[in-house]
Amino acid sequence: MSNELLESLRWKKFPVLNDGYICLTDVMGSEKDIIAAARISYGKDARGELGTELASDEKTLLRYLFRNRHNTPFEMAEMKFIIRAPIFVFRQWHRHRTQSYNEYSGRYSVMIDSMETVNPDQWRVQSTTNKQGSGIGEVQWPDDTPFDVYNDEQSAAHYLSSRQRELHEHMTHVYQERLKFGVSKEQARIDLPVSNVSEMYAKCDISNLMHFLSLRSDGHAQVEIRSYADVILYEMVKVLFPNVYQAFIDFRLEAMMLSRLDQLVCREMQKHPGWHFEDQFYRSVFELVVTEQLPEEWSRGKRCRERDECYEKLGKLLGFIE
Numbered sequence: 001m002s003n004e005l006l007e008s009l010r011w012k013k014f015p016v017l018n019d020g021y022i023c024l025t026d027v028m029g030s031e032k033d034i035i036a037a038a039r040i041s042y043g044k045d046a047r048g049e050l051g052t053e054l055a056s057d058e059k060t061l062l063r064y065l066f067r068n069r070h071n072t073p074f075e076m077a078e079m080k081f082i083i084r085a086p087i088f089v090f091r092q093w094h095r096h097r098t099q100s101y102n103e104y105s106g107r108y109s110v111m112i113d114s115m116e117t118v119n120p121d122q123w124r125v126q127s128t129t130n131k132q133g134s135g136i137g138e139v140q141w142p143d144d145t146p147f148d149v150y151n152d153e154q155s156a157a158h159y160l161s162s163r164q165r166e167l168h169e170h171m172t173h174v175y176q177e178r179l180k181f182g183v184s185k186e187q188a189r190i191d192l193p194v195s196n197v198s199e200m201y202a203k204c205d206i207s208n209l210m211h212f213l214s215l216r217s218d219g220h221a222q223v224e225i226r227s228y229a230d231v232i233l234y235e236m237v238k239v240l241f242p243n244v245y246q247a248f249i250d251f252r253l254e255a256m257m258l259s260r261l262d263q264l265v266c267r268e269m270q271k272h273p274g275w276h277f278e279d280q281f282y283r284s285v286f287e288l289v290v291t292e293q294l295p296e297e298w299s300r301g302k303r304c305r306e307r308d309e310c311y312e313k314l315g316k317l318l319g320f321i322e
């Protein structure tokens with residue numbers, strides 16, 4: 001990482017969501033420092049240098065360390081960010097105990113007059129397969145919508161966005177009113193929604209940052225926090241720590257863990273000739289193997305998440321599933 005590269009990124013605001021952003025404010029250490037820390041184990045020259053590219057044996061070492069979860073050398077470099085985001089994003093972010101935070105205070109200061117809003121084309125329906133996730137489809141008017149609310153001219157999504165606007169206006173008004181009555185700031189804010197925007201500093205070492213990104217840049221993470229994680233990963237880590245980035249993509253984000261039972265299914269399926277040729281055949285051999293070879297909790301019952309995940313993993317390996 002060169003000084004110029006770092007300076008080109010420092011304080012650059014990357015807009016995220018309606019009114020949020022993320023900005024890298026500081027970096028401590030480089031990939032050289034990660035290598036230097038690892039090499040102290042065997043008494044080699046252990047000085048990191050800013051602005052020097054990794055030699056090929058150093059890249060190999062870094063990939064080895066990452067692959068085998070030798071995490072502490074990756075704690076020798078750190079990144080610090082300033083983040084503006086809705087409180088519901090911070091609620092998820094703050095679960096990561098290995099970062100240091102300092103947040104805007106609604107006890108000292110008037111709450112930021114900004115809420116995350118959802119445009120009509122951004123409402124997401126409840127997923128039918130993942131209780132925590134969103135699915136594909138458009139929001140619909142419920143069957144019991146009262147006649148005076150239902151509007152032929154307006155889509156359900158437009159209705160929801162206009163209701164959100166009304167709600168935000170009302171809540172902001174009530175909050176401001178309380179302040180005028182002389183209510184303390186710490187109490188006046190208590191009914192404000194989690195869509196209210198806040199700001200914080202966050203600092204994290206690279207080892208824990210990659211753990212954060214493995215959870216929050218993943219498809220299972222809520223899209224709003226993922227939008228921030230993706231900026232960190234693709235706009236910052238990729239540029240400043242390119243070998244860490246590549247190892248992360250190769251060994252974590254796009255890697256696949258095969259459990260003992262996954263491997264058993266794989267081995268058993270290989271005994272059936274042609275199982276990998278056709279989508280339909282893959283499904284029937286999978287079901288046969290699961291029923292005949294695997295423990296009851298896997299093979300019986302309508303729903304078994306482990307079994308579904310195994311089916312998906314092998315399907316991905318064969319290219320039947322995206």
Ligand SMILES: Cc1cc2nc3c(=O)[nH]c(=O)nc-3n(C[C@H](O)[C@H](O)[C@H](O)COP(=O)(O)OP(=O)(O)OC[C@H]3O[C@@H](n4cnc5c(N)ncnc54)[C@H](O)[C@@H]3O)c2cc1C
Pocket residue numbers: 095096097098099132208211212215216220221222
């Ligand atoms: C898709 C998704 C859905 C989620 N759903 C829910 C939910 O429904 N409800 C909910 O409450 N949370 C939920 N979470 C939050 C989740 O359970 C974790 O709290 C969060 O992801 C932080 O993970 P972590 O503890 O590994 O990370 P960090 O706190 O950053 O910790 C990193 C690692 O450090 C170690 N560590 C940190 N602190 C300790 C400690 N005190 N003791 C031992 N080891 C420690 C652990 O190895 C840990 O993995 C969800 C997270 C995701 C990504």
